[in-house]
Amino acid sequence: MQNISDIISTVEFNHTGELLATGDKGGRVVIFQREPESKSEPFSQGEYNVYSTFQSHEPEFDYLKSLEIEEKINKIRWLPQQNAAHFLLSTNDKTIKLWKVSERDKRPEGYNLKDEEGHIKDMSTVTSLQVPVLMPMDLMVEVSPRRVFANAHTYHVNSISVNSDYETYMSADDLRINLWHLDITDRSFNIVDIKPTNMEDLTEVITAAEFHPHHCNLFVYSSSKGTLRLCDMREAALCDKHSKLFEEPEDPSARSFFSEIISSVSDVKFSHSGRYLLTRDYLTAKVWDLNMESKPLETYQVHDYLRSKLCSLYENDCIFDKFECAWNGSDSVIMTGAYNNFFRMFDRNTKRDVTLEASRESSKPRAVLKPRRVCAAGGKRRKDDISVDSLDFTKKILHTAWHPTENIIAIAATNNLYIFQDKLNSELH
């Protein structure tokens, strides 16, 4: 029986790709570490094994509103590594926490006052002094909470992003974005506030936000109306006025009652170069050039066959699913998830795309993934094709991550994590 708490809610590689963190609905974080490649066993090189598991958040109760605060981890973001320890930020709907992950592989032995089991020695037996020495021990990974950033969000936190200055980070909820200093937990600066005076006038919310990878003064946030706003923190303390507004004009012929819902941006990611933005809305993934606000540079159809099913998807709430998207290390390929445990990759240069499935049946270790195809109902159907009406909408791949430099991807399929490696083309080109 499936344990609901194990549903993975976020996946993130660290900056070197050595570590992969997942957060789940039960508030736990599991960190995987890549085994170093060894010449003696060529096939076990580069596999990810569990490194550490800890409980990040617990369910809470808001007594004022009589509502539960879910412990589900919405996002994890790693800090760039500065010493032997690793640091990551994890957040649920309300509280962000900074965790320190460190290794201990030595311990001191030879104490004067206590014996090996830790009992205090009988002083009469101590006849000489010794200096304790550090002896190797089995590797232990210790995780400790270093900071708790609480009580700064009235609404649900959907994004966190570490700044390139490595000193600050931002957290975004539905209506506000706050800027924090990593060392200061009792204060944060509000840098974006789109809450209207009268909540009845509310028509738009913030859906995602991210700092520019190189310019520590720039960040972007997306909205439920399909707009992206690039903001410059140097311009004003409160960045309600955007520096740039990215919005694609609506196609009047395609207008329907669902147009706005499917235009809502569920995820936004800067390219590694910092020159482009990748956004995901319900049916498409778009690449934007920061220098062109009027329309996206490229638009990729993720599952256009759902366009005629929007009403059903509205009825069962699937239309509100928030899919994430990812760049590969060289910004040449983008990836995003879909239904039926399918995920899609689009090569921006060759314009080729592929649909793959993350499932136990179709993936054995080291097997090559077979491309899948979805055909419209009633259309010409090849063997192994799936018809739109047979898609399983409970199997959705919302969270995906791409290794920062290599062709390794992590796919979260409900409560299973899949890690795929492209051994043939390990080097990105």
Place this chain on the structure above:
Amino acid sequence: MFPKGTKRKFSDSGEEPAVSGDEPAPAAAPSAAVRALTSAYSLQRQSLLDMSLIKLQLCHMLVEPNLCRSVLIANTVRQIQEEMTQDGTWQIMTQALAAAQCPTDRLVATEVLCRQTDAAAQAGQSPKPFSVVGLEEGYHAEEVVMEGDVETEVTMSTLSPVSPQLSSASYLAGTFGMGPCWEEDEDDDGECEEDEEEDSEECVSEGEEGDRDHLSADSRTGEQVFGTFEIKHPAPPPDPALEELFSDVDPSYYDLDTVLTGMQSAPKMGPYDLLESLSSHGPTALSSSSSCRSDLNELDHIMEIIVGS
């Protein structure tokens, strides 16, 4: 996952006007407006409106509802409302409702009409009228249909005290038992929210306290989201002719998108005024048997409450 919807049937198919681009002037004879009301587009639009209003009301009571989702649904409601205002059907609807006699003590236990296609329904649940805002018996109120595994597929509405609709007999009993518990929590009509919503209007509702309790239970999430959900004088459509017209309607959701075209901008109107005039006045049956899903986690939680653990 998406079985095809049943074909719709009209009693007066001969009178069906062209779907798109046909806007009877408000000043035209009532028959023109009625024609508009019976057109495929209008009926499906009405279904969408009803569905949206249900979604807004039936939010998770345990955890704070998703603000993004609520905003998107409210915007959809607003769009429909604007369009209906544009082509005059809105006026017809509100007039009909205003003219109606509306007993205020009508809202009772909330049960939902289940389709007989559902196996569990056949197992013995008799169809009951859906009365979020006090529809009377005899209406072809909204049917929220469920299919598939009883254990895993539950409509969203199950989690709401308003419509504890479950196809499983055991669940049904349980959620009915739930009703009073939830109502107790929600009996402060005057309860307005915290700082962030201090500027919103008060969620005062007129009429019977009993009704208000129940309605404000659902509107609480609305309050939290938007500050005001005014539900006044829920009234059934008084016109038996209309009722008869709609009785055979079976909109197919698959066609909804192809039928719905051309949004027109209209003067802004509060979407929550809709609840005054009542979503379910236009009784349309939802033929789609696709299920609304809900969190098993929440279901577990509810079961815990019922069981008393």
